Amino acid sequence: MSKKSLAMVGACAAAAALTLTACSEGMGGDGETGDILRFSLNQTEEHPSYIALDHFSDRLEASTGDRWSIDIYPNETLGAQAEALQLVSDGIIDMAVVSGAQLANLNQDFTVYNLPQIFEDVPHQMEVVNEPSSITTDLFTSLEDSQNITVLGGLTQGTRSVYTTFGPVETPDDLAGKKMRVQESSLNIAMAQALGASATPMAFGELYTGLQSGVVDAAENNEVSYFTQKHFEVAPYFTYTNHLVGLDYVIINTDTLQKMSDDDRELFRQEWAETWQEHTDLWEEATQEAVQGAKDGGATFTKIDTSRFDDRLQKLADQSITTDFQQALWDDARRQTGQD
Ligand code: GCU
Numbered sequence: 001m002s003k004k005s006l007a008m009v010g011a012c013a014a015a016a017a018l019t020l021t022a023c024s025e026g027m028g029g030d031g032e033t034g035d036i037l038r039f040s041l042n043q044t045e046e047h048p049s050y051i052a053l054d055h056f057s058d059r060l061e062a063s064t065g066d067r068w069s070i071d072i073y074p075n076e077t078l079g080a081q082a083e084a085l086q087l088v089s090d091g092i093i094d095m096a097v098v099s100g101a102q103l104a105n106l107n108q109d110f111t112v113y114n115l116p117q118i119f120e121d122v123p124h125q126m127e128v129v130n131e132p133s134s135i136t137t138d139l140f141t142s143l144e145d146s147q148n149i150t151v152l153g154g155l156t157q158g159t160r161s162v163y164t165t166f167g168p169v170e171t172p173d174d175l176a177g178k179k180m181r182v183q184e185s186s187l188n189i190a191m192a193q194a195l196g197a198s199a200t201p202m203a204f205g206e207l208y209t210g211l212q213s214g215v216v217d218a219a220e221n222n223e224v225s226y227f228t229q230k231h232f233e234v235a236p237y238f239t240y241t242n243h244l245v246g247l248d249y250v251i252i253n254t255d256t257l258q259k260m261s262d263d264d265r266e267l268f269r270q271e272w273a274e275t276w277q278e279h280t281d282l283w284e285e286a287t288q289e290a291v292q293g294a295k296d297g298g299a300t301f302t303k304i305d306t307s308r309f310d311d312r313l314q315k316l317a318d319q320s321i322t323t324d325f326q327q328a329l330w331d332d333a334r335r336q337t338g339q340d
Pocket of ligand 1: 042081097098099157183203204220221222225248
């Protein structure tokens with residue numbers, strides 16, 4: 001049995017345990033009988049993504065007169081993001097949040113929005129991905145034929161920084177010989193190396209134990225995940241390397257989206273627009289609360305001069321663009337900063 005089939009069996013078993021009954025049929029219905037969109041999320045119920053998506057469900061139900069609603073399964077209940085991606089593609093579940101790293105494994109062009117230094121800040125990122133130009137729309141529909149996946153838009157991951165079990169890091173030299181957990185993609189492996197560490201790809205849900213047991217010495221993420229996943233308990237040194245404004249995507253099975261009536265699809269898109277805006281509004285406060293919560297739990301937050309990291313990351317960004325389409329995506333995003 002292939003690795004992929006094994007992952008599917010595991011995920012279907014998890015789904016069955018949750019009395020999701022249709023492991024061989026699509027879950028999205030025709031919107032006539034009150035259809036429920038099964039949604040996989042790897043965050044906790046305290047995370048802004050869960051809160052905003054939960055409100056998405058409430059509003060969708062109200063605006064479509066109960067024809068459509070969303071059931072969110074948080075905490076990797078339906079599997080890690082790699083499995084969730086496959087389940088959406090196969091129509092076993094309908095929707096998921098997946099990090100840019102996961103989509104880059106299906107289409108390298110997604111790497112561009114994962115590059116260090118493409119987005120100035122969260123508002124710039126949200127404008128590029130949620131008020132999409134035609135080239136961004138081409139990217140977001142690029143998986144429809146091959147994977148049956150449509151990208152609805154993005155939720156920010158805020159700015160990602162490094163945290164460790166052993167102490168603050170001032171320069172890339174401090175990470176030499178250290179193992180850093182990364183998301184599972186070639187760009188993320190190269191990024192850890194650019195930061196000075198050696199890379200260990202690992203699913204998000206395995207990271208707490210990975211840090212606790214010493215399988216890895218470091219990781220990188222935003223303050224919100226650092227706190228809500230309790231990583232501060234086992235890696236109490238957070239250093240502001242600010243190496244990436246990270247991006248999550250909300251994806252939906254293309255057949256499910258097509259099954260909606262035109263009116264319901266329009267309502268769905270309108271409620272989605274409210275959702276990413278609410279998520280962005282929640283983000284800053286959640287970040288402040290996370291920092292305070294982690295400090296209360298004993299973590300330290302260190303600000304540094306990031307120039308030695310920045311130089312290496314700029315080189316990585318330059319090397320990672322290899323096609324005209326990728327260059328056009330980069331140029332289009334940078335044009336929206338008004339600076340390049
Ligand atoms: C962030 C992001 C997740 C991602 C995680 C990771 O928390 O929101 O979607 O899975 O980082 O590093 O794996």
